[in-house]
Amino acid sequence: MARRRGAPFVPARVALQLAFLALVVLIGAQFAAWAFAHLGGRVPAVARPAGVEGFLPISALMSLRLWLAGGGIHPVHPAALAILLAILAMSAVLAKSFCSHLCPVGALSEWLGRLGARLLGRTWQPPRWLDLPLRSLKYLLLAFFVWATWVAMDVAAVRAFLDSPYNRVADLKMLLFFARPSRTTLAVLGVLVIGSVLVRDLWCRYLCPYGALLGPLGRLAPLKVTRDVATCTDCKLCTKACPARLPVHALTRVASVECTSCLDCVAACPVRDCLAVRLPRRPALLLLLRPAAAVAVALVVYLAVTTGFRLAGRWRGSVGEAEYAARAREIDSPVYTHVGGMAAPEPPARDRLQVSHEQQRQ
Ligand code: SF4
Ligand code: SF4
Numbered sequence: 455m456a457r458r459r460g461a462p463f464v465p466a467r468v469a470l471q472l473a474f475l476a477l478v479v480l481i482g483a484q485f486a487a488w489a490f491a492h493l494g495g496r497v498p499a500v501a502r503p504a505g506v507e508g509f510l511p512i513s514a515l516m517s518l519r520l521w522l523a524g525g526g527i528h529p530v531h532p533a534a535l536a537i538l539l540a541i542l543a544m545s546a547v548l549a550k551s552f553c554s555h556l557c558p559v560g561a562l563s564e565w566l567g568r569l570g571a572r573l574l575g576r577t578w579q580p581p582r583w584l585d586l587p588l589r590s591l592k593y594l595l596l597a598f599f600v601w602a603t604w605v606a607m608d609v610a611a612v613r614a615f616l617d618s619p620y621n622r623v624a625d626l627k628m629l630l631f632f633a634r635p636s637r638t639t640l641a642v643l644g645v646l647v648i649g650s651v652l653v654r655d656l657w658c659r660y661l662c663p664y665g666a667l668l669g670p671l672g673r674l675a676p677l678k679v680t681r682d683v684a685t686c687t688d689c690k691l692c693t694k695a696c697p698a699r700l701p702v703h704a705l706t707r708v709a710s711v712e713c714t715s716c717l718d719c720v721a722a723c724p725v726r727d728c729l730a731v732r733l734p735r736r737p738a739l740l741l742l743l744r745p746a747a748a749v750a751v752a753l754v755v756y757l758a759v760t761t762g763f764r765l766a767g768r769w770r771g772s773v774g775e776a777e778y779a780a781r782a783r784e785i786d787s788p789v790y791t792h793v794g795g796m797a798a799p800e801p802p803a804r805d806r807l808q809v810s811h812e813q814q815r816q
C-alpha cells in the first residue's frame with residue numbers, strides 16, 4: 455500500500471530495487487574475489503558469476519548488432535546480450551520500467567534525490583529553458599553510441615571487436631577501471647553523487663544513454679499509467695509526486711519518454727483506481743493492474759528472457775579459466791585496449807589462449 459505521509463512510493467517496487475541492488479552487490483563481490491585471484495596469479499576459490507556481464511554495455515550493444523544482423527548469439531559474453539534484451543523487453547511492456555524497478559544506478563540516484571529533498575527541503579529543478587537542452591544530452595550520447603556501433607562499423611568489424619582480446623576480458627578491464635580510478639573518474643563520480651543530492655535524477659534525466667534508449671521504447675509499451683477522468687478530483691497530488699515532472703493530472707494516458715513507470719503518482723492518488731496501470735483501449739479502464747501486480751509483470755518479463763538464455767545454454771561465456779588466467783597476467787598490455795569500438799586484434803600464434811569452458815571440461 456502507498457505511504458500517505460512524506461513522498462509517496464510503491465513498497466513492492468522499492469523492495470524489488472533493494473533486492474536487485476543486494477543481488478548486484480553479491481555478484482560484484484563474487485566477481486571481484488574471482489578476478490583479483492586471477493590478477494594475483496592464484497586459482498580462484500569461487501566461480502565467475504555470469505551476471506557481471508550486465509555491466510558490459512558496449513559488448514552487449516555489439517552483440518545485439520550482430521544478433522540482429524543474423525550472426526547469432528556471440529559466445530564470449532552471451533549474458534550481456536541476455537540482460538540487455540531482458541531490459542528492453544520489460545521496458546517495452548511496462549514503460550521504461552527497468553529504470554525504476556531494477557537499475558541499481560537508478561535506485562541510488564533516486565535515493566540520493568530523496569535524501570536531498572529531506573535534507574534541503576526540496577531538490578533544485580532547472581528552469582524549462584535549461585531543462586530541455588540538458589535532457590537532449592542523453593540523446594546525443596545515445597546517438598554517438600548508435601553511430602559508433604551501427605554506422606561506423608560493419609558486421610565484420612563488430613564481430614572482430616567481439617572476438618578481440620579486449621572484449622574477451624572486458625569484465626576484468628571494467629573492474630580495474632573502478633578499482634584503479636583516475637583522478638578524473640573520481641572527480642566525475644563525486645560531481646554526480648553530490649549533484650544527484652541537489653538535482654533529482656541528475657544522471658538519469660540528463661546523461662544516461664541507456665535511459666535515452668528505453669524512453670522511446672517505453673512509448674510503445676502497452677502498459678502505461680492511465681487516469682480515469684470520470685473519477686479524478688483534479689487535486690494534482692499525482693503531478694506533485696512525479697519525479698519526472700510530468701503533468702499527470704492533465705494527462706489521460708502517460709506516454710512521455712521521461713515516465714519510468716515508478717508509480718509514485720499512483721501511490722499519491724487519493725481516489726481508488728483513478729490512476730492505475732492499464733492497457734491502451736478505453737474499455738480496458740476496467741482492466742487495471744494494482745501497483746504490486748505491475749511490478750510483478752515487469753519482473754516476470756525480465757526473468758523470462760534471462761531464464762530462456764539459461765535454459766538454452768547461452769548464459770555462461772566461452773572464455774575459460776585457463777584463458778582468463780593467461781590474459782590476467784598481461785592485462786596492462788596494449789593488446790587489451792580499444793579506441794571508439796576498434797579493439798586491437800589477437801597477435802599471431804596466440805589463438806591457443808582461447809580455451810573454452812567446454813574444452814576444459816573435456
Ligand atoms: S536512466 Fe540509466 S542509470 Fe537511470 S535508471 Fe535508467 S538505465 Fe539506470
Ligand atoms: S507519471 Fe507516474 S509513473 Fe510516470 S514517472 Fe511520473 S510518477 Fe512515475
Ligand code: SF4
Nearest residue numbers: 686687689690692723
Ligand atoms: S491524484 Fe488522482 S485524483 Fe488527484 S489529480 Fe491526480 S489522478 Fe486526479
